[in-house]
Amino acid sequence: MRVTIKDVSRVAGVSIKTVSRVMNKEKYVRDETRRRVEAAVAQLNFSPSLAARTLAGSRSFQIALIYDNHSPYYIHAIQEGVWARCRAEGVRMLAQPVDIASENLAQEIGGLIDETHVDGVILSSPVTDAPEALAELERRGIRFVRISPGTNHAITSSVFMDDAQAADDMTMHLINEGHRRIGFILGHPNHMASDQRHYGYRRALDRAGIDYEPDLVRPGLFDFASGMAAAEELLKRRAKPTAIFASNDDMAAGVLSYAHRMGLDVPQDLSVAGFDDTDLAQLVWPPLTTIRQPTRDLAYAATGLLFGQDEGAIHQRLPHELMVRASTTRVRP
Amino acid sequence: MRVTIKDVSRVAGVSIKTVSRVMNKEKYVRDETRRRVEAAVAQLNFSPSLAARTLAGSRSFQIALIYDNHSPYYIHAIQEGVWARCRAEGVRMLAQPVDIASENLAQEIGGLIDETHVDGVILSSPVTDAPEALAELERRGIRFVRISPGTNHAITSSVFMDDAQAADDMTMHLINEGHRRIGFILGHPNHMASDQRHYGYRRALDRAGIDYEPDLVRPGLFDFASGMAAAEELLKRRAKPTAIFASNDDMAAGVLSYAHRMGLDVPQDLSVAGFDDTDLAQLVWPPLTTIRQPTRDLAYAATGLLFGQDEGAIHQRLPHELMVRASTTRVRP
DNA sequence: CTGTTAGCGCTTTCAA
């Protein structure tokens, strides 16, 4: 039924061990032998059984991607990045949603590792910061890499973007367009990125000699509704901001929605800026100024770390990229 | 190192075969024996190796979900549904993106099956209609189920929603609100759902005794841009439609965006209706009337078919659900 | 109801 290594060895006229050597790209195989084996593999259309390789060997050619995130766009970007790198490495990706609030989080992750023999694990936010998950992984001594962890970047391999610099750049961009009253909507308090972005916003104002006004900074929860609510508060002020910078794309979309409802012309009456993991914001309203979050690239890099590339770096800080989607209008003096 | 079935058998004082019986919930194990084994399993925190089970047995406890769809929302919904059912069945889901335009599509799918020994395959659109993929699957005689296939529903197990009835219901809903000039935006010509929805629209008009006006029907491609373009054409007419019904949510979002740009008040000046796989449309503009597409449920049902539940049904037609998100205003007479 | 024996398809180890 199934084509096995034995069939290949028979056709190629070598031992199964030699076929194994070729499949694993080992040295010490004569060129001509290798070619014969490769021909047989192609002829029989042989794909080795992962189960057998896993059982006999020390690798499973599989890694797990663990997440508990309900943003489809985010998950998609993460999966894409991990998947692309896995593909390049000839490894399979096991996508594993979990519930970080679950009592048995550690057990679930442990069971996954035992059952599948995965060679490594990628953690995406917020599983990156679930202590039970981290403890279980460390107890087992399995390789793992965290993507955009909220805390303790240094304790393990992790990748993340330079959030402070990104927010600084965006704020400076708005300042350069003439804005002086720039509203800011904070991110979810649980996420370390929120602090970083807030810090970057403030640092840019400082550098430009603009006073930091606490009234122009409103709380948010990284979702559409809190973006709308924050916009409402900001736009009710006597001294309206001329620009609003939201800490993520969902909130920026909320700001846009509120602005439209109020009959404001964006970007004539109000510039709206945000981060962008996705094409969500662009979809909602094109004239939005966004900083592209390199989620996919982060995931790609994280997976590379798992495979031992870039061994030197304990963690990597990836650059951000300022993308002005459409020109925001300069504020009239 | 690893806890194996042997360790469990030693602790429980039985043979490994008995442990195997308990793990597989076979009959013919004395209750007390079963309990002893279960206690040992719990004590040692034993999770059987999938690789070993796969190699020795006839099942792999894994299925593959194959897709080539670039809508994050859609993929997410599909994954969620498949995943939920897999979890209930104690089976792992292998998410496998592919490129249906690839030369080696069949080979890739074949390789996946050989490597992983998956017990079955779920196909999501548009892989559901890639002849090479279907041929490969049939050649191997592996179980597979298609979700919302574009064509040939009957040739294999498949699940899909009742698109014609959904479109009929939505159209009737608009008619009941007093609308007589209802614009319709067609879906992508490659998708069978497009025809179905068009048919449902027309059938409802017929029943209400409203003439079908070809001018009120514009082509679309299931994306934001084509929705905007179609809206532009429809709203330039001398006899503007009072409502526009788009064949999917992305296009409905495009209609809304264009309406806003034109300063139209939705739903005062124009009712906008669409299908909704996602919360995208709601996000863009809440006062949208939508029919909820049961994507997640379809995926869940498809996976059930794969596991042999509902054996009788070759294919299943799932109901749709009309969800009026916010009241559309009645048209003044 | 329970146990014994023989593999599944590979890699590892060791020898040639």
Place this chain on the structure above:
DNA sequence: TTGAAAGCGCTAACAG
């Protein structure tokens, strides 16, 4: 540079 033998951790097919 190649091959033979011994498992990896389970389940299938039998015996009892």
